Amino acid sequence: xxxxxxxxxxxxxxxxxxxxxxxxxxxxxxxxxxxxxxxxxxxxxxxxxxxxxxxxxxxxxxxxxxxxxxxxxxxxxxxxxxxxxxxxxxxxxxxxxxxxxxxxxxxxxxxxxxxxxxxxxxxxxxxxxxxxxxxxxxxxxxxxxxxxxxxxxxxxxxxxxxxxxxxxxxxxxxxxxxxxxxxxxxxxxxxxxxxxxxxxxxxxxxxxxxxxxxxxxxxxxxxxxxxxxxxxxxxxxxxxxxxxxxxxxxxxxxxxxxxxxxxxxxxxxxxxxxxxxxxxxxxxxxxxxxxxxxxxxxxxxxxxxxxxxxxxxxxxxxxxxxxxxxxxxxxxxxxxxxxxxxxxxxxxxxxxxxxxxxxxxxxxxxxxxxxxxxxxx
Numbered sequence: 001x002x003x004x005x006x007x008x009x010x011x012x013x014x015x016x017x018x019x020x021x022x023x024x025x026x027x028x029x030x031x032x033x034x035x036x037x038x039x040x041x042x043x044x045x046x047x048x049x050x051x052x053x054x055x056x057x058x059x060x061x062x063x064x065x066x067x068x069x070x071x072x073x074x075x076x077x078x079x080x081x082x083x084x085x086x087x088x089x090x091x092x093x094x095x096x097x098x099x100x101x102x103x104x105x106x107x108x109x110x111x112x113x114x115x116x117x118x119x120x121x122x123x124x125x126x127x128x129x130x131x132x133x134x135x136x137x138x139x140x141x142x143x144x145x146x147x148x149x150x151x152x153x154x155x156x157x158x159x160x161x162x163x164x165x166x167x168x169x170x171x172x173x174x175x176x177x178x179x180x181x182x183x184x185x186x187x188x189x190x191x192x193x194x195x196x197x198x199x200x201x202x203x204x205x206x207x208x209x210x211x212x213x214x215x216x217x218x219x220x221x222x223x224x225x226x227x228x229x230x231x232x233x234x235x236x237x238x239x240x241x242x243x244x245x246x247x248x249x250x251x252x253x254x255x256x257x258x259x260x261x262x263x264x265x266x267x268x269x270x271x272x273x274x275x276x277x278x279x280x281x282x283x284x285x286x287x288x289x290x291x292x293x294x295x296x297x298x299x300x301x302x303x304x305x306x307x308x309x310x311x312x313x314x315x316x317x318x319x320x321x322x323x324x325x326x327x328x329x330x331x332x333x334x335x336x337x338x339x340x341x342x343x344x345x346x347x348x349x350x351x352x353x354x355x356x357x358x359x360x361x362x363x364x365x366x367x368x369x370x371x372x373x374x375x376x377x
Contacts (some may be wrong), residue, residue: 012096012377019083026069032080034065035072040342041373042364045320047074047081053364060367082329086147089337094144094164097344100376101141105169108300109143109192110135110307111161111178113154114315116332117322129332132157133340134165137306140347142340147333158183167192171290173304176201179287185261188289195267195300198285208254209285213268216247225249229294231302238275244268244301248292262289267297315339318356348376 010030018029036044038061039053054061054071061067072080103109113132132154134143146161148154154177162172162183168191174183176199187194200206216224225248233240248265255263267286272279288297315321319339326335346359349372354362363370 013092016088027072031065040338043360047077081334082331086330086333107170108303109172110304111174112307114312135307137303173300188261193289195288227292227294229298241272243270244294244298246294345373349373
């Protein structure tokens with residue numbers, strides 16, 4: 001008996017090179033990858049967990065896997081993922097994502113980084129790995145991820161990630177570390193728009209934007225093309241008012257040499273937070289290629305932070321990512337990709353109205369539900 005044709009794991013992950021010696025291949029590569037994906041969906045956090053899952057679900061797994069020599073040992077899982085090429089694994093991941101998702105115009109893609117805190121290895125003088133991910137909040141999908149080189153930072157990793165993404169018609173949001181001319185130019189060249197936080201790491205640009213807003217405010221915005229949007233929120237004992245002001249036709253004033261591609265507008269978001277009868281004010285600046293639309297820019301800035309709440313927090317709390325002590329060679333990188341695959345699949349299954357943790361539990365208990373989740377592959 002085979003699972004329904006929609007389950008096409010092999011179609012997306014069959015082109016990965018097998019790093020094992022031929023005579024030692026007791027288990028098929030696609031079997032190992034499939035068992036691992038299923039196990040992580042169902043709550044496995046370690047290679048021992050994945051082996052135990054396989055042994056417990058062996059009869060069910062035989063419905064669609066060959067398993068010529070039974071279930072691999074945890075050592076086999078550990079060795080394979082330590083040696084597996086993570087770039088090829090990511091390429092297969094992106095191939096799958098592109099097959100199940102279609103981005104629409106003005107879709108917001110948030111780019112942000114996260115350190116896997118437990119992946120450091122002091123015995124081999126290896127720092128914790130840092131991953132940069134692309135996240136679509138509207139669909140709760142990880143579009144891709146890139147590992148930051150050990151002696152580099154997110155500035156070099158972001159262009160690598162952008163390169164493998166389809167950005168046409170989308171709005172890319174990045175925090176201030178991504179406020180770089182090369183990154184902005186790449187987004188525009190790939191057909192996307194951008195909303196990028198501006199801080200004093202771009203000191204001269206920051207000063208020009210800050211000065212321009214102060215001048216505009218003092219002159220009551222006379223002579224400026226302006227739009228404005230306001231949001232009021234009340235909850236959890238806190239009141240927050242966010243006011244977004246956008247100025248356009250300002251490129252000659254803040255970027256006269258045209259070094260920042262399609263820099264069409266700048267945004268200022270003032271956030272007043274009142275809690276315990278104390279009010280604080282935070283002001284943030286943004287550069288953007290969007291037209292003069294304060295509501296759209298505010299939406300982009302607000303949506304960007306969902307990558308923290310819906311991706312990074314979930315990976316830490318629901319997948320125990322920061323607690324993982326898997327550190328050998330490529331294993332932390334590849335396991336991070338497995339978690340992203342599992343999270344995407346869990347998020348795309350809509351019939352059960354529950355959080356990720358409860359969905360993982362149900363998938364482990366209910367084979368029919370696990371099959372339903374896998375049909376997105």
